[in-house]
Each structure stands twice: as C-alpha cells, then as structure tokens.
Amino acid sequence: MPETVIELRNIRRCFGKFAAVDDVSFSVQKGEMFGLLGPNGAGKTTLLRLLTGQLEPTSGECSVLNVDPAKDPLLVKKGVGIVPEVESPPSFLTGREYLQFVGLIRNLDDVEALADHWIEFMDMKDLQGVPCKDLSKGTRQKLMVAAALMHDPSVVFLDEPFSGLDPHFQRLVREYLSEYLSKGGTGFMCTHILEIAEKMCTRIAIINRGKIAAIGTPKELERSGESLDSVFMRYTEGA
C-alpha cells in the first residue's frame, strides 16, 4: 500500500475575486517526483505555497506528511525542503554562512562540516567569503537548492529549481534527486520546462487557470502518440 505524503482536497485560493487555485484535488505518494506543469500565472506557485504553509487556502484541505500546513506551517517546514521561485538568499551573509544559518535554524549537527560539504558539491570554493548579494543569479540558485536539500528532507518542493543553473549543475542536481527518490524521498516540482518534467517526473499534472486540466504518468498523458509538448499545448490553449 503506497504511503500518501501529500494530499489536497478541493483546495481553492482566491485573491479578491480571482481564484488562483480552483477546486484542486490529488495526492502524491512516497517516492514519487510529482511535476506540476502550467503556463505563467496558471497557479503553480500559489499551489506550492499553499502546500508549504506560506499561504492559507480560502477553502478545502491539504496535508503534507500528515500535517495541515495551514494549521502548523512550522512543523511542515521542518519536515520538508523548499526551493522558492525567487532565489533570494540573505544579502550580507556569505554562501557558506547562509548554509550554516540554515543548519543552525534546523538544529542540524556539525553545521560547519555540512556547509563545507555543500559548498564543495556546488563547486563554490572560489566564491568563499563573497556575500550573497554579490553572487550571480545561478550561484544564488545553487545555494537555494543546497539549503533545501541539506537536511535530507522527507519531501522536497521545487519551484523552477533549474532556473539559472548551468547544464553541468543541472545534471548534478538531477542525479542527486534521482538518488534521493530512490532512497525514499518525495519530490513536488513546479516547472514549465517540459523536457525536465518528462525526464524526472513519475507523474505530471497540468494546471491551467487554477484548475487541474490533466493528470497522469508521462506515458498516460502521451498515450495517443502525442509528445508532452503537444499535450501541454492542447490543455493550456488560450492561456
């Protein structure tokens, strides 16, 4: 019996009269990499923020690791890792200090060694001592990815995680995530890079104007011989 890690039931989130997420229901099982695809403004980031306790739903319920993120956002954030849409590490800390900061916030052991490990993994040794405000977009994104993964979370939420990353590091992260999933981790990824979704996701949902337009494995979605690209275009027409 697969273990449900993420569950949404009729979730709706409105901003004024505009429903950014409208009556969304699905679940994600342990070990899955669930991909949420959609055009700009479709509601991907809003949904991710609802699941990680950064926003409260207008109606409906959801749970992550059996915790309602609206009721106990801190408990959810303790158990998960989040790569946000915007790479915005603290301006005046160095990359290494930021990772140490995250380690201390999460009460991890030996944060200095842990930070060193990730700095090496990200090939950032040359940038040691440079404050985050002076790092390139890609390097800041590397830091956000490392900060989300360094505590070996049960679930990782990734909002456009490959944005700004060079191909070398993209591959490194993909490999890391594959290993992470094989060890029982679960992933939830928002993206509009279809190629990445096709390569990495075990199941995919296409969201358009706040509603789930299609959901299934990549094979199920492409069953009539269509490419994922064509499927995406068909479901998001007029977006």
Place this chain on the structure above:
Amino acid sequence: MDRLRRNMKIVRLMFKEEQRLNAAMIGQAQFLMFPFMILFMAFVIGLASDQMLKSIPMTKVYLILHAVILVYGLGVGAFALFGERMASRRIGEVSMLLETPRIHPVTFKEVFLAFYIKDTIYYLLYSIVPLIAGLALTIPFTGFRMSSVLFLLVTLTLSFLTGISFSFLLSSLYVRWKAVFAAVVVSLLGVAMGGYFTHALDITELIPSLMFQRTHDPVYAMASLGLILVFSYVAVSTLRITFGKKTERYEDEMTSTARKFSFARGDSTLMAKDWIDLVRSGTLGPVVSAYVGPLAFLAVLFWFLGTVLTFPLHFNLIFFSAMIGFFGVSVYGWLNLLDAPAFLDVLPVSVPSMIRTKLRLFAMLAGITSTVFLAGLSLLQSELGLLAIGLVVAYATTIYTVTSTAYLTGLRTNSYLFDPGILARFAGIVVPPLIALTILSFRFKEDAAVSMAAILVLCAILVAVSVILYRRIDGRWRKASFGS
C-alpha cells in the same frame, strides 16, 4: 525636448509606482487617509492658535514653523546615502523603476533626478499641502487671511525645498568626497557659532525662505529658489552611484556570532544574522545616529529656545529620558530595513520569532546608546543627581514604545506607521504616557518626592503593559508571512 518629455513621463510613472507600492502595503484607503489626518491636526491646532498667540509672538511661531519644516526636509533628503541601496536592492520581491538604468539606455543621474523630483512633490502633497489646507479651513473661525495662509504655503514650501535639497547635496558630497563634506559642515557650524557668539550675525537670516516670510521682499524668494536650484544641481552632478562596484570578502562569522548571542536561546541564530547584516551593511552608524541625532537636535533646539529666544522653560534630564523611548521607534524601523526577509518563508521560522529578535537587538543597541547619551547630557546639564531616575524612565519608555510599535507594526514598521488606523492606535498608546512624563518632569523641580513616586509608578505600569503586548505578539503575527 523629447528627452525632457521622456523624463517627465518617468516622474509620472514613479508617482504611480510609489502610490501602488504604498497602497499594496497598507491599502489604498489608508494611504490616502494620512494627509487627511495631517489636515485634521492642523485644523485643530489652527483653532487653538488664538490662545497660543497670546503667549508666543507671531514672529517666533514663524521661526519655529520654518525651523521644523526645514529640519523635516533635511531629515528626508539624504538620498545619496541610500541611492545605491535603493537602486540595487528590491523592496521585498518588488523591483523598482530606479533600477531602469541597469538595462535601459538612460543615465542613472536622469533617473535619480526624476526620483528626487517625485519624492519632493510626494512629500509636499502628502504633508506640507495638507498642513496648510488644515490651517486654511480654520479661516471662518480664526479670521486668518487667505492671502497670509497661501503666502505661508509658499514660504514653507521654500523652506522644505531648501532643507531637502541641502540634505541631498550634503549626502552626495559625503559619498563622493568625505573631506569636502566635513569642510562644508565645519564651515557652516563655524559661521553659525561665530555669528551667534560675536553677535555679528543673526543666523536666522541665513534662511532666505524665513526672511521672505518676515519681510515679503521678493529678493529673498529669488535667493531661496536660487539656493534650491544650486543645491539640487550640485547634488545630482556630484552623485556617484556605481552598480556592483566592488565585491568585499568576509571571514565566516555565522557560527561564532550565534555562540555570542546564545543568551537569546532559540533565536540566537536569527540574532546573529541580523547583527552581521547590521555591521556589513554599514547601517550600524545610521541606526545609532537615528537614535541620538533627534535627541541631540532637541537638546540644541531647547538650548536655542532657552538661551537665544529666552523661553522660560527648562527641559531636565527626565524629559529627555522620556523622549528617548519615542525616538526608539525609528531605530526599530531601521532594523526592519536591514534586508528583505522573504527567504525566511521557506524555513521553519515564524514572523513573531523575527520580531522578538529585532526587539532583543534593539534592546542591546538602545541600552548602550541611551545610557551613554543620558550620562553625557547629565554632565552637560549639571544634573548627575537625576541620572538614576532618568535611566529608569528611559528604559521603561523605550521598552514600552518599541514593544507597542512591534506589536502594532510587526516587521513593516515604516509602512504600517503610514496607516492612519495604526498611527492613531500608536498615538493612543504612546502619547498619553509621554505627556504624563513630560508634565511630571516639569513638576519635578517643585515637588521632587511626589513626582519621583508618580514617575516610578508610571514606569512600572509601562513595563507591565509592555510584557502583556510582548506576549501578544505571537497571536497577532503568527500567520503573517515574511514576503511581500
């Protein structure tokens, strides 16, 4: 001509941006309510002017009004100090038009000039115009002449523009040539002090807008306008803002600093981060100045009123101790501007934890600064005997005012204090005890024992209320987010 039209368009767009930014942060209605509050206050003061003018002559009222507005202009005009920060940093997740020169063919000086013009007009419309409008509304009751009120609008506008442009100029000089800045400040102080002590010069004559008010001579209006234009021109010409000019490297300090702040227990990491921000962003100096500066200004102003204008009032150490708490608000506001905290939204950190961290950091800075300031002032005013009670008052009012501010405004102090609803609650919480302490400080000379007892009781109440508000921070801000 095309360029002028384009730059005027940029000013208009910046206006919209400012309006929408404020409306997004505090709500459109609240944003528009603020000038109405100033108008109302000016209306009430106007109605009371009849009584006021019986004890203070009109010339001194004009002097005080112009001095206050000039200082207001000086206070908001140091754009060059923050230009780089404003241009290179986003407010939360919001990018500003000031960043345009990074990627578009327009010079930073042009965009910054547009920003300066926008901010100046914004301040005029948001505060000076409502102030005068409030006075104008009292005309049917006070018998003020409309021409006098309009003339006051013109002269106060000139005073404000003089202040803001001079402040802009000084900040530009400071950023570019610190020695020139020091020379200008020392020269001006020399002229002012020399003029005062040798009786060779009335320093108020150095303010053409005030002289225009006094004499109605248009030469002073021209002189005032000339000064404003020269100050602004030189300020923009000398402005130096370089994007990404240098990358500094720092030794790792996170874990060692967190250990130093271990007394803050669960919040020691947040406190260490804020301390590092404070030091590396170069904000420590401005934060201490924001605290001591207004107090020093008050001390000089009261010395001026008492010695030069021979006002029959003495402001003792207890008065300044009470005021210290009030000025703590700006320091707390500064601490909230250190860095955009949106990244904390993805970590197991709550907004109340961050508020408590800011309060602890504030307490540390304020404790040291206020003690040193009051000790120095007690020596200067020969009031060492009042130092102990003064420190009790300073600590109690500081804790009370800043805890109230944190409770009401959370991590967005500077935005929420423009919300008239919050501002009214803030005034309701803070002003009555301040008035009570001010009255008690004046009574101290007549009946020290009773005043002392009353002050101590009041301080105990303030601390008790602070504890209650501190405990309620969790409930009020638990669901707030760090991002925009």
